[in-house]
Amino acid sequence: MSNVMIELRDTSKRYGKLLANDRLNLSILRGELMTLLGPSGCGKTTALRCITGQVTPDEGQVLIDDIDVTNLPTHKRELGMVFQNFALFPHMTVYQNVEFPLMIRNEPQAESRERVMETLRLIRMESYEKHYPRQLSGGQQQRVGLARALVYRPKVLLLDEPLSNLDAKLREEMRFEIKDLVRRLGITAVYVTHDQAEALAMSDRVAVMNAGRIEQIGTPDEIYECPHSRFVADFIGLSNFLRGKVVSSSGEQATVEIDGRLLIVPAAGAAQVGQDWLVFVRPNDIELLPVTGEPIENELDGTVSKLTYLGDRIDYRVALGSALELRVQTDGKVRFAAGEQVRVRLPPASCRPVTE
Amino acid sequence: MRNLATVYWRALVQRKRLLGTVFLWTFFLWITTPFMIIMLKSVGRNWFGRKWLPPNLTLDWYRWAVTVANIPRILANTLIIAAIAVTISTLIALPTGWALGRRKVRGKELLTSIILLPRMIPPIAYALGVAQIFYRLHLVDKYLGVGLAHVAICAPYATLVLSSTFQALDDRVLEASAVCGANQLRTFFHVTLPMVLPGILSSIIFTFTTSYNELTLTLMTYGPHTITLPVRTYLAVGEGYWEVTSAMSMILVIPSFFVLFMIQREIAPEKLVGGFKGV
Amino acid sequence: MSDAPSRRQNLITLLLLSPGLAGFFGLFFYPMLVTLERSLHPEGQTQGWTLENYAVLFRDSDFSRVILLTFFLAISSTLLSIALSVPLALLLRRKPAGHRLLRMTVLVPITVPGLIGAFGLLLFWGSRGWFNLSMMPLLGRTEPIQVNYTLVGLVIFYVWHYFSYTATTTLSTLEGLDPAIEEAATVAGATPSQVLRHVVIPLIMPGILSGSVLSFMAAFGAFSIPLVTGGSLRPLAVSIYKQIEVFTPARWSAASAMAAVMATLQVIFLAIYMRVLRRPTA
Numbered sequence: 024m025s026n027v028m029i030e031l032r033d034t035s036k037r038y039g040k041l042l043a044n045d046r047l048n049l050s051i052l053r054g055e056l057m058t059l060l061g062p063s064g065c066g067k068t069t070a071l072r073c074i075t076g077q078v079t080p081d082e083g084q085v086l087i088d089d090i091d092v093t094n095l096p097t098h099k100r101e102l103g104m105v106f107q108n109f110a111l112f113p114h115m116t117v118y119q120n121v122e123f124p125l126m127i128r129n130e131p132q133a134e135s136r137e138r139v140m141e142t143l144r145l146i147r148m149e150s151y152e153k154h155y156p157r158q159l160s161g162g163q164q165q166r167v168g169l170a171r172a173l174v175y176r177p178k179v180l181l182l183d184e185p186l187s188n189l190d191a192k193l194r195e196e197m198r199f200e201i202k203d204l205v206r207r208l209g210i211t212a213v214y215v216t217h218d219q220a221e222a223l224a225m226s227d228r229v230a231v232m233n234a235g236r237i238e239q240i241g242t243p244d245e246i247y248e249c250p251h252s253r254f255v256a257d258f259i260g261l262s263n264f265l266r267g268k269v270v271s272s273s274g275e276q277a278t279v280e281i282d283g284r285l286l287i288v289p290a291a292g293a294a295q296v297g298q299d300w301l302v303f304v305r306p307n308d309i310e311l312l313p314v315t316g317e318p319i320e321n322e323l324d325g326t327v328s329k330l331t332y333l334g335d336r337i338d339y340r341v342a343l344g345s346a347l348e349l350r351v352q353t354d355g356k357v358r359f360a361a362g363e364q365v366r367v368r369l370p371p372a373s374c375r376p377v378t379e
Numbered sequence: 380m381r382n383l384a385t386v387y388w389r390a391l392v393q394r395k396r397l398l399g400t401v402f403l404w405t406f407f408l409w410i411t412t413p414f415m416i417i418m419l420k421s422v423g424r425n426w427f428g429r430k431w432l433p434p435n436l437t438l439d440w441y442r443w444a445v446t447v448a449n450i451p452r453i454l455a456n457t458l459i460i461a462a463i464a465v466t467i468s469t470l471i472a473l474p475t476g477w478a479l480g481r482r483k484v485r486g487k488e489l490l491t492s493i494i495l496l497p498r499m500i501p502p503i504a505y506a507l508g509v510a511q512i513f514y515r516l517h518l519v520d521k522y523l524g525v526g527l528a529h530v531a532i533c534a535p536y537a538t539l540v541l542s543s544t545f546q547a548l549d550d551r552v553l554e555a556s557a558v559c560g561a562n563q564l565r566t567f568f569h570v571t572l573p574m575v576l577p578g579i580l581s582s583i584i585f586t587f588t589t590s591y592n593e594l595t596l597t598l599m600t601y602g603p604h605t606i607t608l609p610v611r612t613y614l615a616v617g618e619g620y621w622e623v624t625s626a627m628s629m630i631l632v633i634p635s636f637f638v639l640f641m642i643q644r645e646i647a648p649e650k651l652v653g654g655f656k657g658v
Numbered sequence: 659m660s661d662a663p664s665r666r667q668n669l670i671t672l673l674l675l676s677p678g679l680a681g682f683f684g685l686f687f688y689p690m691l692v693t694l695e696r697s698l699h700p701e702g703q704t705q706g707w708t709l710e711n712y713a714v715l716f717r718d719s720d721f722s723r724v725i726l727l728t729f730f731l732a733i734s735s736t737l738l739s740i741a742l743s744v745p746l747a748l749l750l751r752r753k754p755a756g757h758r759l760l761r762m763t764v765l766v767p768i769t770v771p772g773l774i775g776a777f778g779l780l781l782f783w784g785s786r787g788w789f790n791l792s793m794m795p796l797l798g799r800t801e802p803i804q805v806n807y808t809l810v811g812l813v814i815f816y817v818w819h820y821f822s823y824t825a826t827t828t829l830s831t832l833e834g835l836d837p838a839i840e841e842a843a844t845v846a847g848a849t850p851s852q853v854l855r856h857v858v859i860p861l862i863m864p865g866i867l868s869g870s871v872l873s874f875m876a877a878f879g880a881f882s883i884p885l886v887t888g889g890s891l892r893p894l895a896v897s898i899y900k901q902i903e904v905f906t907p908a909r910w911s912a913a914s915a916m917a918a919v920m921a922t923l924q925v926i927f928l929a930i931y932m933r934v935l936r937r938p939t940a
Contacts, residue, residue: 075845097844098852104845110838114860123856124846171846181845384796399749403760406746410763410818412788413778414770420781431791475678482671492932494678497686500924501879503895504917507902508689511696511910531685538678592771595881598899609773616777616886625781628774635770639762642769 025089028053028211029074029179034083036069043069044080045235051213056205058214060222061232062258067215070232071183074213076100088178103172107184109164111156117143117167118152124175142174145204162193169201173208180205180212186221198224219259223247231255252378256303263309263349264377265302269294276371282347284323288374300376306352308373311339311359312366322368325349327359341367414632421625440626448611448623450630456522457591457607463526464590465583468533472582476541481548491542495535502532506599513600520602528596533586540585544578581641588634690921697914702907711915721897721916728893730809731884732877735816736824739873740866742817743825747832747862748854764829768822772882779815780806780887807889815887820877824869831865832858864934871931875924894920 029051036044044066051057059067072078073085076097084093092100103124111120121142125135143149146166156164165185172180185201186194202225205212216222222229223243230240231254239246239255250256253264267281277294279286279302288302318324325343337355342348349367359365420426421440423433444450478484479491497505509528510519518524548571556566594609601610608631615624700708715721746764750757767775783789785802793803805811835858843853881895888896894916901913 075841077841077844098847098849100845101847102845104842106838106842108836108838110836110842112839112843112857112861123843123848126856127846127848127852168842171842175847400754402745403749403754403756406742407760407763410766413775413782413818414766416781416788417774417778427786429786429791431788471677471681474674474676478671478674478678482674483667484671484675490675494682496928497682499875499928500686500690500921501881501895503879503881503898504693504921504924505686505689507696507898507910507914507917508692509685511692512689527685530681531689534678534681534685588769592773594771594773595895595899599902609771612773612777613886616773616780621781624777628777632770632774639765639769642765 026053027051027086028055028088029213030084030086031070031073032084032086034070034073034080034085036066036073036078036080042235044073046083047073047235047237049230049237049240051211053211054209055227056202056212056214056225058216058222058226058229059232060216060219060229060258062217065232066235067217067232068183069235071181071213071215074179075102075104075181101178102181103175103177103179104181104183105165105168105172105185107187109156109161109168109188111164111167111171113156115155116152117148117154117156117159120156120167121170121174123171128175130175138174142170145173146170146200161189162197165189165197166200169204173204173210176208176210178211180210182212182214184216185214187216187218194221201225223259231258233258249375250303250377253301253303256375256377261306261350261352263304263306265304265347267300267302269296269298269300272296277376282344284343286369286374287321287371288376289371290376294376301379302374303377304369304374306338306350307336308370309349309351310368310370311341311351311353311357312368313357313359314364314366318366321371321374322366324364324366327361327363327365330359330361339365341365343367417625417628420622421629423622426622440622441629443623444626444630448615448627450608450611450627453606453608453611454630456605457609459522460526460529460597460605460607461587461590463522464529464533465586467527467530468537468586469579469583471530471534472537472541473579476538477545479538480542480545491539494538497531498535502595503599505531506596509596510599519600520605522605525597525600525605525607526590528600529590529593532593532596533589536589537582537586540582541578544575544582547578548574584634584638584641588638591634592631693914693917693921696910697918699911701909701911711911712919714912715915715919724892724894724897725919727891728878731812731816731880731893732874734813735820735877736870736874738813738817739821739824740870742821743828743869744859744862744866746825747829748858750829751832761829764822764825766822767819772819772880773886775819776815776883776886779818783811783814806887807891809891812884812888812891815883816877816880819883820873820880823872823876824866827865827869827872828862831862835861867934868931871927871934875927875931878927879920879924 027050029049031047031049033046033048034044035042035046047066047070049057049070059070061067069078073080074087076085076092076095080093084091086092087100087102112123115123118139121139122135125138130138140149140152143152146169148163148166148170151159151163151167156167159167165188168185182201186197189197198221214222214225223246226243228240228242229246231238231246233254239251241249246255247259250259256262256264265279265281265286267279267286269277270280270285271278272290272294275289277288277290277300279288279300281302286302288300294300312322314324323343325341327339328342328348329340331338332355333352335354336352337358339351339353339359340348341351351367419433422436422438424435424437424439426433475494479487479494484490506528509531513519513524513528516524518527552574553566553570556570557563561569592609593607594613597605597607597610598613601607608627612624612627612631615627618624696704697711698707698709700706700710750760750764754760781787783805785804785806789805790802794800805814839861840853840857843857844850848856879895880893881899884891884893884896885899892900898913898916898920901916902908902910
């Protein structure tokens with residue numbers, strides 16, 4: 024028994040001209056919560072459907088629990104799934120909904136009853152067993168959906184945007200509830216979402232997808248702190264991108280010339296003088312200072328061109344020369360007005376080269 | 380022969396998909412072959428005995444229909460009657476449909492059901508009454524009389540179509556037009572009318588076809604001067620000249636196919652089927 | 659003061675509704691009353707009251723045979739329509755090749771005049787029609803199979819004409835189903851046939867039912883099809899018409915009494931249908 028629960032090996036799927044999945048390789052470990060994150064149309068749903076068997080990949084293999092299931096029909100794959108629109112059976116009570124997978128498997132009545140009630144207790148819905156789905160709120164419906172997916176202890180729990188039909192506040196509560204439940208049961212889970220905050224909050228690892236490919240796989244902080252590509256950096260959180268040329272390199276560090284100004288950027292040794300680089304820095308990593316004396320290393324002078332009050336923080340646009348504008352977010356303790364001269368400091372540790 | 384059939388059947392059952400396809404196209408043939416045969420019959424000559432297809436083709440039967448059965452005259456009757464039925468039905472349905480679709484009406488559901496009742500009760504039941512009333516009013520064997528009888532069944536239909544058309548009118552668009560500075564008249568001609576015109580048109584086509592096809596109510600109110608195409612076809616079936624009957628049927632069926640295409644494109648079929656759907 | 663505009667509005671509404679109401683009362687309600695009145699007059703007279711016309715109907719074994727036939731035809735054709743419509747809808751939903759054409763085909767029988775359908779069916783199922791041309795050699799028979807003017811034939815023709823109601827409502831209910839619900843059942847381990855049995859069929863049941871009641875009602879009032887293809891088998895609507903067509907002088911009172919019975923039954927069915935439709939669907 025390897026420690027990999029689900030493996031996609033070079034799976035591709037094409038719909039007419041659209042290449043929905045382009046040679047995906049993905050290993051999901053036992054007991055891990057892996058999120059497939061990406062904008063709509065990036066292929067994350069197709070990847071999920073390759074795992075469920077609703078889609079058969081044109082090429083490649085799908086393995087679940089070390090068994091090649093590429094051509095195994097969905098109902099034999101022993102999966103549990105939670106849907107965006109809940110997909111509860113409207114003609115069945117909560118109890119019957121949760122019992123459904125056990126009924127299909129011909130579980131003995133007594134055992135089945137015990138298991139259903141146990142699962143309902145797990146999601147705190149035991150008092151609703153006789154209700155019909157239409158009598159429940161969205162959050163309750165989704166919890167029942169979760170119970171139905173978990174009741175027969177599937178090998179894998181699949182969650183397809185389970186929170187996007189809920190309102191914002193409930194969404195946040197449910198995040199923790201789902202994460203907690205998955206942890207406690209030690210079940211392998213695949214979570215599909217387009218919401219980066221959700222992905223960062225819930226996952227053990229995140230696979231960021233774009234245009235049918237996986238751009239980057241890593242833990243949430245790796246993905247946020249060290250995005251490899253412009254797409255990942257841009258998709259997760261706010262970003263500034265600065266284009267420039269490497270003018271000198273000294274192993275650990277490289278100096279990049281951007282629009283006539285010099286910026287020191289940590290480089291993992293690979294910098295070559297004369298290279299074109301794209302440097303990325305998060306708006307909230309940039310410091311805003313009043314203009315006093317001469318700028319030192321990684322400090323640039325500019326003018327506040329626009330500011331937006333966001334409550335807990337303030338969003339500034341700082342013009343550096345004519346062609347360059349930086350987005351900066353501060354906590355608002357020190358405030359600047361539009362048109363004011365400011366100095367921005369880009370801490371070298373926060374600057375990072377990314378690929379296009 | 381039988382063995383071969385069993386072999387094919389087994390092979391089919393093994394291939395479920397194929398079975399589905401065979402089911403669908405058997406169904407298709409089951410529905411459409413009657414029309415194919417009528418079509419062939421209407422242009423076939425010497426098609427007697429056990430032959431799959433007519434040995435010779437001819438247009439004689441259509442010529443017969445025109446000369447002997449006096450089809451042009453009958454077609455004219457049918458069209459005049461349909462025109463009367465459509466006109467009266469539309470005049471009834473426009474205000475009624477507007478009230479049902481756009482105004483607050485107490486007991487709207489009940490009212491709609493009542494107005495649609497003539498479509499749910501077999502026409503023969505009230506056709507008896509209509510005939511007796513029209514005898515008294517000397518409306519039997521008059522264009523107006525037969526047309527008016529058709530209104531009984533056409534008007535509910537028109538009302539249904541128009542009220543749903545008017546209901547679909549978006550208030551906000553009308554408001555937007557007013558906000559843009561258009562007065563009521565301009566709003567009506569530039570906004571409202573273009574939006575409801577398709578609905579009115581389809582109502583007209585539906586009522587026209589209903590009247591054109593109507594048999595029961597015509598049978599109870601027609602006379603020698605107001606024989607319509609369906610009545611003539613019915614009489615011809617009884618007379619047993621099936622080739623000529625086929626030719627008449629081909630003429631009779633034309634508007635229905637227009638309607639068929641229209642339903643497919645414009646209107647949800649279940650609306651057509653259930654007069655009470657959405658009530 | 660505040661009453662005035664609303665009263666005016668009500669008046670306008672009433673005015674707008676009046677043509678429709680006039681049409682309804684003049685061409686449906688009043689004729690129905692006339693029919694009812696006539697059924698209470700002695701045959702051939704327009705004066706005097708009697709219940710004899712109804713008494714005759716219930717004494718007459720012919721009439722009970724007519725009612726029985728009408729019910730038999732309507733029920734059997736409705737059941738067969740369901741048997742045909744459910745697989746048809748399930749197959750059509752998957753959008754197989756030619757599904758547009760097939761969808762249109764479903765509507766053909768109720769769009770085209772029943773008269774023509776009936777005539778075409780007679781030609782197809784007749785002793786020299788394509789049905790017998792293909793079945794006789796296949797079954798090794800020398801005598802044609804008699805379908806036209808038989809009870810079995812009439813059932814086939816009824817299904818041909820009235821299944822559309824069941825099929826369209828079934829199909830539209832089926833297409834209103836959220837595919838995720840079936841997906842959920844499949845992922846939970848249900849085989850396709852289990853999905854069908856436990857999820858799809860229970861969920862489309864309201865659609866099947868309401869379509870079936872429509873089919874049934876239409877078949878109960880069937881006129882053109884049995885008029886042309888029934889021969890000596892005359893269900894209710896045809897029997898009523900024959901009282902007028904065959905007899906001289908026409909038996910208006912007898913026809914009216916039959917029509918009154920028919921309308922009453924139909925109103926009962928209608929009430930059932932409204933119930934079925936209103937039933938809180940899951």
